[in-house]
Amino acid sequence: MFRHVVLFTWTEETTDEQKATLAAELAKLPGAIPEIRAFTFGPDAGVNPGNQEFAIVADFDNVEDFLVYRDHPVHQAAIAEHIKPIAASRAAAQFVFQA
Numbered sequence: 001m002f003r004h005v006v007l008f009t010w011t012e013e014t015t016d017e018q019k020a021t022l023a024a025e026l027a028k029l030p031g032a033i034p035e036i037r038a039f040t041f042g043p044d045a046g047v048n049p050g051n052q053e054f055a056i057v058a059d060f061d062n063v064e065d066f067l068v069y070r071d072h073p074v075h076q077a078a079i080a081e082h083i084k085p086i087a088a089s090r091a092a093a094q095f096v097f098q099a
Contacts, residue, residue, distance in 0.1 A: 001037070001099045002060045004069075006092045007052035014086040019043070019054075022082040026056065032074040035065035052091065066094065 010019070023041070030039045038059040044051045060066045069075055 001097050002063055002066050002094065003097055004056075004058045004060070004066055004092070004094045006056045006090065008054040008083070008087050009089045010053050010086050011088045018082070018086050022078075022086070025078045025082050029069075029075060029078065033069050033072050035060055035068045037061060037065075052089075 026039075026041050030036045036058055039057070041056040042054070044053050044055065058066075058069065060069065
């Protein structure tokens, strides 16, 4: 299995409406991209100070399926239209794991 993890902080100007719209758009990705095996996302729980504000975790069968997701037009549109306008920072990692 192949896992993709992305962490974001938002700009100070980011509105609750923008966050809700982003969540709605992210929820569409598994239906649009069949290569996704598991897809979870959400805001930080606020338990520890200094955390990133939002996380996305996506699982794939292999690297090739991740690349389909990465380059998929629906995914790229979500990034361009709903993430880039509000992201202050982004961190990501991909790794292979045993299910």
